[in-house]
Amino acid sequence: MSVLVYLEHADGAVKKSSLEAVSYAKALSDKLGAGDVVAVGLGSIVNDELAKAGTAGASKVLHVSDERLTAGIIQAHASAMAEVYKNVGASTLVLAKSSLGDAVAARLAVKLNAALVSNVVELPETSAGYQVKRSIYTGKAFAITEVTKEHKILAVKKNAVDLKTDGASAAVEAVSVNLSDADFAGKITATDKAEGDILLPEADVVVSGGRGLKGPENWGMIETLAKELGAATGCSKPVSDIGWRPHHEHVGQTGVKVAPTLYVAVGISGAIQHLAGVNSSKCIVVINKDPEAPFFKAADYGIVGDAFEVLPKLTEAVKALK
Amino acid sequence: MKILVCITHVPDTTSKIQFTDNNTKFDKNGVQFIIGPYDDYALARAVELKEQLGGSLTVLNVGEADTEPTLRKALAIGADDAIRVNAHPTDSLFVANQIAHIAKSNGYELILMGRESIDFNGGMVHGMVGEILGMPSFSPVMKLEIDGDTVKMAREIEGGKEQLEAKLPLIAGCQEPIAEWKIPNMRGIMSARTKPLQVVDPVSDEVATSVSNFQLPPAKGAVKLIDKDNVEELVKLLKNEAKVL
Numbered sequence: 001m002s003v004l005v006y007l008e009h010a011d012g013a014v015k016k017s018s019l020e021a022v023s024y025a026k027a028l029s030d031k032l033g034a035g036d037v038v039a040v041g042l043g044s045i046v047n048d049e050l051a052k053a054g055t056a057g058a059s060k061v062l063h064v065s066d067e068r069l070t071a072g073i074i075q076a077h078a079s080a081m082a083e084v085y086k087n088v089g090a091s092t093l094v095l096a097k098s099s100l101g102d103a104v105a106a107r108l109a110v111k112l113n114a115a116l117v118s119n120v121v122e123l124p125e126t127s128a129g130y131q132v133k134r135s136i137y138t139g140k141a142f143a144i145t146e147v148t149k150e151h152k153i154l155a156v157k158k159n160a161v162d163l164k165t166d167g168a169s170a171a172v173e174a175v176s177v178n179l180s181d182a183d184f185a186g187k188i189t190a191t192d193k194a195e196g197d198i199l200l201p202e203a204d205v206v207v208s209g210g211r212g213l214k215g216p217e218n219w220g221m222i223e224t225l226a227k228e229l230g231a232a233t234g235c236s237k238p239v240s241d242i243g244w245r246p247h248h249e250h251v252g253q254t255g256v257k258v259a260p261t262l263y264v265a266v267g268i269s270g271a272i273q274h275l276a277g278v279n280s281s282k283c284i285v286v287i288n289k290d291p292e293a294p295f296f297k298a299a300d301y302g303i304v305g306d307a308f309e310v311l312p313k314l315t316e317a318v319k320a321l322k
Numbered sequence: 323m324k325i326l327v328c329i330t331h332v333p334d335t336t337s338k339i340q341f342t343d344n345n346t347k348f349d350k351n352g353v354q355f356i357i358g359p360y361d362d363y364a365l366a367r368a369v370e371l372k373e374q375l376g377g378s379l380t381v382l383n384v385g386e387a388d389t390e391p392t393l394r395k396a397l398a399i400g401a402d403d404a405i406r407v408n409a410h411p412t413d414s415l416f417v418a419n420q421i422a423h424i425a426k427s428n429g430y431e432l433i434l435m436g437r438e439s440i441d442f443n444g445g446m447v448h449g450m451v452g453e454i455l456g457m458p459s460f461s462p463v464m465k466l467e468i469d470g471d472t473v474k475m476a477r478e479i480e481g482g483k484e485q486l487e488a489k490l491p492l493i494a495g496c497q498e499p500i501a502e503w504k505i506p507n508m509r510g511i512m513s514a515r516t517k518p519l520q521v522v523d524p525v526s527d528e529v530a531t532s533v534s535n536f537q538l539p540p541a542k543g544a545v546k547l548i549d550k551d552n553v554e555e556l557v558k559l560l561k562n563e564a565k566v567l
Binding site for chain 1: 446450461462485529535542547550554564567
């Protein structure tokens, strides 16, 4: 018996959220005696990167180096993971919640006749049955979910467990799987991605701007502060709707949901739909010139003031701290 | 082209989320229900595709009788007919089995739905239906165009997007900006009243999960306000008090 972990990678590096999933799997295995934690990497990625799963808690890493799996092709990833799962004789699969992870996990649940629970925020409780706490209503509530199938897939939300960094290094073993043409029914023709930027859903610090910034030409202030904080940049829905910023930066109910340690909102009033995307943040700072902005009610710290005046000072103060 | 759009019936995004019966039931009191916002994007794109290519557009919901106004709204927006699977949507697997069964007997070429429901946020149903039917599934899809039997899509990935191509039939979980939400006009609302709405029984009662109870997050403490001329104080608090820097 073992716990399998699906690793995602981008720009040649295993994603931090996937390493967190490994740490979750390790904690789960320790708690329930669920056996070895085996992480699986798909496509072209170097062994040194895969070995990081060892420090996060895996005892072994399997690598399916098939070049065609480097791109996140949903069906192909699901078929590859299903085969590895069966070969290893796993009982549980853990993965980080993401746009690719969700899609792969859904197909895997049917392939493996497994119960899939998404947005998992804590380790399972097994004192009576097998219960998992998951976030619902876009972070506005939790559901204690009873799982009634033998095989389980858990898609873990960011910050569900602390990332483990003291594990032993794990050996990387090459394995191969049989994939059919049908697994590659979708062809990726182009990828348009900002290279080297901190990925918004993964970021530990996020600086977001709203309509209070008055125009896309003023985003330099947001970017400068973000750079000082090592943060990703986000925006409100109106800002992406009018095209000041690309859609993948839209934070909120129908956009990206973030769970950083620190979320800084500048010139965003705090509509309930925006709050739904940030309510898992550990600490929220709001800067808005309107003292009545509803965002202040959801904030830990606030400054009532004009963004154009406060932002440069804040950037300087952060710089001075270093 | 034969299109199926699957919609959820969910609380309006501004709703206060509360539970009753010892935290085992969602409190519907004072809550307005809407077509899931992501499903609404899928529906809007389906209406555009039908206008462009002809064919039929069916809208489907798995839910009890109280979801019918939501289905009527979808008819008013432009669907030709509606199907309601008369059952409480217990979990994703249950819903996926219902959709797959209906899709199998009706031969839809394109099945669209939202990337996820905004109540349970699972984002699983499209993938499950795809796997049950042996059809490719894609999500989250932010652009979808039909060129003969080829579907050209853009899928959002972390930090950007990828362009994809696949052949019909397929399933897509949609999100903005695939299309603009459509507001029903008077003619649509009038015609929706007489469009067919078929009620069918569920085919399987298999579930993989059930909810034992609900919890609300702990209440947030009051905001600490810092003077705008003393920004250094904020940085100090973030470092020493909140310990996030």
